[in-house]
Every structure is written in structure tokens, then in C-alpha cells.
Amino acid sequence: MSTITTKDGTRIFYKDWGAKDAQPIVFSHGWPLTADVWDPQLVFFANAGYRVIAHDRRSHGRSDQVWQNNTMDQYADDLGELIEQLDLKNVVLVGHSTGGGEVTRYVGRHGTGRVANVVLLGAVPPLMLKTEANPGGLPLEVFDDIRKNTFGNRSQFFKDIVVPFYNYNREGAVLSEGIRDNFWRQGMMGGLKGQLDSIKAFSESDFTEDLKKMDVPALIIHGDDDQIVPIGASALLSSKLAPKATLKIYEGSGHGISEQEADRFNADVLAFIKG
Template identity: 75%
Template structure:
């Protein structure tokens, strides 16, 4: 297992596939998953000559389960340490859901000197929580429900969450029990404390100032039937801040579109990267 050790002593697991001299793509996963969520993308892009890297966020997957530091700032700093310890440059940063927040906060805290392009996929910025200034967000009650479901019966909650996550609760959808089981497996690898903390991190972090620091080509890609991260408060708001961003909307697509629309997504991300 490949790991880095952060400044606070946390072991962060990562995968590093493809030619080491290829342009690096770093994939940041969503909650409550792990680097394994990106396996198909890592193989696809490694086969096309890219160096593909994905890490397990602290308290997720195979990384250390820590009591402290499960915050968006620390996630971004962990990503920075991974980049610096591997001495990566000319990077394409790709973040899905919470991973999109991690990537965005990285840019806000560490800049874009090592970055070539950015892709935000079903991502949580600029702010998920409904506030007076963000009326299109979700009520705190929704996130309290996620917290309670995760705390009370995490195993069953994760199984149930796959239905709206992949749009399997929609009429006419084709359900993959394998995808559902894989989501559950990855979720159950993480630590309960860190996953509970992460709910606050992805729902209450305000990324408006971080997005203003974006000065590299940016792709914002979202499904318009995303039941987890509604497009209005997310992608449609992000492109009002990152005005040079390319917005791509998948009509009828769900939150887990990197899997449910895998071939289309891989092709669109490839076209963005090589353009």
C-alpha cells in the first residue's frame, strides 16, 4: 500500500497508476467513498498515457481514521501534501461531490502554480446549506437527517442512499446491485467519526472565495436530476463565480454519473483535458 504521512502524522493512502512521466490527473472522491470510486477513470486515462492518482481522504477507505482534522481545510492541506511529496506539476484536478469541495478549497488555500486544469463533477461548491444569502441550498434538517441515519445504522443508511445517489429510485431506471454493493463496501471501510465530521465539512463549507481564485481552465459538469447535490445551488451557481468555466449538464443524470454515464463522462473529461 502506498501512503504519505502528513505533518500531523496521518497516513493517507493513494493509488498511482499509469506512466510516471505522463501528465498527472488527481481524482478526489465523494462522501462516504474512497479512491476506488475512480478505478474506471484511472484505468481509462492511464491507458491514454496519463499518470492517474487517487487518494483516500483521511478517515475514509484505507487512510488513518482520525479523531481531529476531518475538516475541509485539512482535506485541502492533505491534498497539497500529496502533491508536494510526489512533486506533481501541470496537474489536472478532478473532484466529485465532496471531492469537488476539496479541490476548490485546495485552490483557495494553495493556489494554482502546480495546476493545469480543474474539473468539478456534481460538486458541492459554492455552498450546500440553505442560508439567508443562499436560499437555493438545502435545509439543515436534511443534513441532520444524514447525520442521524449514518450514526444510527450506517450500514443500512448507506444501502438506502444508493437509490437516490444513482437515480435508481426513478421510474424506468436499471438498477445495478453490484454498484450498490460496491458503494456500501467503500462506505463501510471508513471511520464513523470522520464520516460524521465530513457531513459538516461538505454541507457547511462556503467556497465562494475559493472559487474566485480559479484562474485555470475549468469544467463544471452536473446532472440535472442530481438528488444529492441539487444543480441550482451547485453548478449553476459556481459558473456565475467562475465565469470562464465550461458548463456541461447531463439531462436526467443522477449524482453518481461517473458510473451510470461512465463512457460519456470519460470521453467528455478526456476532450476537456486535451483541448
């Protein structure tokens, strides 16, 4: 397996497909998944002539399960070390959900010197948690419930959460056992402690200032029926904070766009990259 070792000694697994001299696209996955969720994109963009890289976040998938440092700042720094150790330049950063937070925090902490474009899909910025300054956010009780269910019986919870994640509770929707099995498989690969820590990281991190530093073209894609990261407290705000953002709303779509609408998503991202 391909891994890098970070400064704190954590091994981060990654896939690296396509021509090594091609423009790189780096994909950051959502909670509680792994790089595998990006496979439809990795194959598509590698075949389109790009170098594609996707890593398992620390404590997720095949990366080391660590007790400490499961924070958004550390996720961003891990992404930075991956980019630096592979000496990637002119990078397109693509982040889904929590991965969108990771990408945004990377820009805030490390700048855009190695970055060409950013794509945020169903991403958590600017802030998920409801506060006095963020009245449109989700109440703390929502995330406490996620913590409770993850700790109490995550094996069952990772089957149950698939329903709102992929909008299988909408009229006419047919649940895909394959998608549910794959979600469960990826979730159960991760460490419980790191997954619990990550809930705090994705829900309580404020990315407002990071978004303001996103001085490269950014494509923000979001489903207007996203039940996991509601669009009103995320993309509609982020698109106003990132200086060069373009907002693309998928009507009727939920949180699992990269899998359920892979062809459309891939085409939109490819067109954006090509300019």
C-alpha cells in the same frame, strides 16, 4: 500500500498508476467513498497516456481514521501534501461531490501554481446549506437526517442512499446490486467519526471565495436530476463564480455519473484536457 504521511502524522493511502513522466490527473472522491470509485477513470486515463492518482480522504477507506481535523481545510491541505510529496506539476484536478469541494478549497488555499485544469463533477460548491445569503440551498434538517442515519445504522443507510444517489427511484431505472454492494463496501471501510465530521464539512463550507481564485480552465459537469447535490444551488452558481469555467449539463442524470455514464464522462474530460 502506497501512503504519504501528512504534517499531523496522518497516513493517506493513494493509487498511482500509469507512466510516472506523464501529465498527472489527481482524483478526489465523494462522501463516504474511496479512491476505488474512480477505477473506471483511472484505467481509462492511464491507458490514454496519463499518470493517474487517487487517494482515500483521511478517515475514509485505507487512510488513517482520525478523531480530529476532519475538516475541509484539512482535506485540501492533505491534497496539497500529496501533490507536493509526489512533486506533481501541470496537474489536472478532478473532484466529485465532496471531492469537488476539496479541490476547490485546495485552489483557494494553495493556488494554481501546480494546476493546469480543474474538473468538478456533481460538486458541492459554492455552498450546500440554506442560509439567508444562500436561499436556494438545502435546509439544515436534511443534513441532520444524514447524520442521524449515519450514526444510527450506517450499514443500512449506505444501502438506502444508493437509491437517490444513482436515481434508482426514477421511472424505468433498474437498481444494480453490484453498484450498491460496492458503495456499501467503500462506505463501511471508513471511520464513523470522520464520516460524521465530513457531513458538516461538505454541507457548511462556503467555497465562494475559493471559486473566484480558480484562474485556470475549469469544466463543471452536473446532472440536472442530481438528487444529492441539486444543480440549482451548485453548478449553476459555481460556473458563474469560477473565471474560466465551462458548464456541461447532463440532462436526466443524477449524482453517479462517473460510474453510470463513465464512457461519456471520460470522453468529455479527455476532450477538455486536450483542449
